[in-house]
Amino acid sequence: MYILIIGFFILLAFSALEYYKHQKYRKQIPMVIHVNGTRGKSSVTRLIAAGLREGGKKVIAKTTGSAPRLIFEDGNEIPIKRPQGPNIREQLSICKFAAKRGVDVLVLECMAVMPEYQWITEHKMVKSSIGVITNIRLDHVDVMGPGIKNCTYSICNTIPSRTKIFTSEKKLFPYMKKISTKNYSEIHMSDESIVKDNDLEGFSYLEHKDNIALSLNVCNACGVNKDIALRGMKAVTPDIGATKTYQIKVKNKDIYFAHSFAANDPESTEFVIKSLKTFHPNIGYTAFLLNTRADRMFRSKQLIEMLKDISYDALFLIGHETQTVYNYAQKQKLNMKNIHNLGWTTGEKIIDSLEIIDEDILLIGIGNIGGNGRYIVEYFKEKSGTGE
Numbered sequence: 001m002y003i004l005i006i007g008f009f010i011l012l013a014f015s016a017l018e019y020y021k022h023q024k025y026r027k028q029i030p031m032v033i034h035v036n037g038t039r040g041k042s043s044v045t046r047l048i049a050a051g052l053r054e055g056g057k058k059v060i061a062k063t064t065g066s067a068p069r070l071i072f073e074d075g076n077e078i079p080i081k082r083p084q085g086p087n088i089r090e091q092l093s094i095c096k097f098a099a100k101r102g103v104d105v106l107v108l109e110c111m112a113v114m115p116e117y118q119w120i121t122e123h124k125m126v127k128s129s130i131g132v133i134t135n136i137r138l139d140h141v142d143v144m145g146p147g148i149k150n151c152t153y154s155i156c157n158t159i160p161s162r163t164k165i166f167t168s169e170k171k172l173f174p175y176m177k178k179i180s181t182k183n184y185s186e187i188h189m190s191d192e193s194i195v196k197d198n199d200l201e202g203f204s205y206l207e208h209k210d211n212i213a214l215s216l217n218v219c220n221a222c223g224v225n226k227d228i229a230l231r232g233m234k235a236v237t238p239d240i241g242a243t244k245t246y247q248i249k250v251k252n253k254d255i256y257f258a259h260s261f262a263a264n265d266p267e268s269t270e271f272v273i274k275s276l277k278t279f280h281p282n283i284g285y286t287a288f289l290l291n292t293r294a295d296r297m298f299r300s301k302q303l304i305e306m307l308k309d310i311s312y313d314a315l316f317l318i319g320h321e322t323q324t325v326y327n328y329a330q331k332q333k334l335n336m337k338n339i340h341n342l343g344w345t346t347g348e349k350i351i352d353s354l355e356i357i358d359e360d361i362l363l364i365g366i367g368n369i370g371g372n373g374r375y376i377v378e379y380f381k382e383k384s385g386t387g388e
Helices: 001-025 042-054 090-100 115-126 146-157 174-181 211-220 226-234 265-281 294-309 322-331 348-354 372-384
Strands: 031-036 059-063 070-072 077-079 104-107 130-135 164-167 186-188 244-250 253-259 284-294 314-317 340-343 361-366
Touching: 001 090, 001 115, 031 042, 031 115, 031 146, 042 059, 042 104, 042 174, 042 211, 059 090, 077 348, 090 104, 090 115, 115 130, 115 146, 130 146, 130 211, 146 174, 164 174, 164 211, 164 244, 174 186, 211 226, 244 372, 253 372, 265 294, 284 294, 284 322, 284 372, 314 322, 314 348, 314 372, 322 340, 340 348, 361 372
Parallel strands: 031 104, 031 130, 059 104, 130 164, 164 186, 253 361, 284 314, 284 361, 314 340
Antiparallel strands: 059 070, 070 077, 244 253
16 A cells, blocks of 8 residues: 555655746747647648748747658657657657757647547647637537537647637637636737739649638737748648658549548548549549448548448549448449548559549549558659659
């Protein structure tokens, strides 16, 4: 019994010491920007960091998306290895690292999903100088749901106290404003109209105007104007989940594979699909690769429902539990003649499935980057010869 009591007090003392050390490191960082939201967190983290770097700021950034990365002051980056899996304590290590390097700004992507962990991350660990919420969608309903309001209040746990927060979310802005007011923070809604079509020229991938506008607003709040920040953003290394198109030649036709696996909620996915069709107006044949995961069946079913209202020529189901998704598509009365259940597959087999098509093809990857999706992206990268 005494051993347990002594052990408890030792653990308590250790935790108190760790907290004290973290607060010391946090105070050494002049500005911390905490990026949360449903979609676009990794991209916005990278854009903000790139814009601020171009403005002469010494910046370190960390993304936590499809593949976590630590981005250094010069824009070079390394992968973050997690032998024990993701843990919000990782943010403490990053703060310590940034403080010791004497940075001007640390840009952190929120890595918490559980509502209480989101609150702890912001209000006990990060204590951001500027908060960012990209948008709010119905996602992770198993821990944040069941409804959109629940997701909103969960994500808004990272709204900081007594400072500024920027968002591109419009529909749920009134709820966000109430929480911001309660936290004595000033919330700003970005306007994508500040990003013109010619501003998109120079990006190596498909970036959303609302992500760029949001990032420009944050950079402006840090003293870096649009022209300078935008120049830096165009040179950014895109996140692995960013939408990028790879072109390969197969016999007498071109296949344009658009990697959009990260946009895995219906609203974001539909936006990307429309954008891609606008960029490729002369391609008549459109096919989708829906990558499924056993632990993300809810998302796959949502996308099947979305496809009821979208025109396409073929739908290939890949990954895990494809038969479950196939059965759901049948239940939703999709045209089953256009749906092909490939299961866990390879890029070669996908190409073989498209062999009979004698015209150029727009092949759009949707659903999830994890599992089979990552291998498919790597295949098309290699075949296209870009290696990027």
